[in-house]
Amino acid sequence: MTDRQATQSQLSFTRKLRNASHERDEISQRSLKEKGKSDASALIDKMKNVKILGSDGETPWEEVFATGKQITFLARLQDSDERKDAAKKYLSESRKYSINALSMHEASELIDILAGMKGVGPEIPRVLRRQVSSCNS
Secondary structure, three states, rough: OOOOOOOOHHHHOOOHHHHHHHHHHHHHHHHOOEEEEEHHHHHHHHHHHOOOOOOOOOOOOOHHOOOOHHHHHHHHHOOHHHHHHHHHHHHHHHHOOOOOHHHHHHHHHHHHHHOOOOOOOOOOOOOHHHHHHHHOO
């Protein structure tokens, strides 16, 4: 018997972890028949222990996903049809379904592309670019 339904925050976090690797998705499918808070927390713990091998073979799982600041900034940058089209093209080429599935590195690349588009939308304040860039330092 479950205690209560899983929270939206728990579901979102498990979705991010599942999207990071096939192994985590398999764990998720086997482990969750009913989604309770305790079950979701246990699943998060199991999934965090699965090592994700980045292209360098050493990338910590915490660095696999874009930061909240990067996601927010990318959403704000998509203020014109041209920037939205550029973001869709980048996501398609990266085989990602949304900006939420981008890695920190990919998010930085897309920010550079969108922020570098001249004559489209408002000027991006340098202070915001520095804040997002500092997330990757």
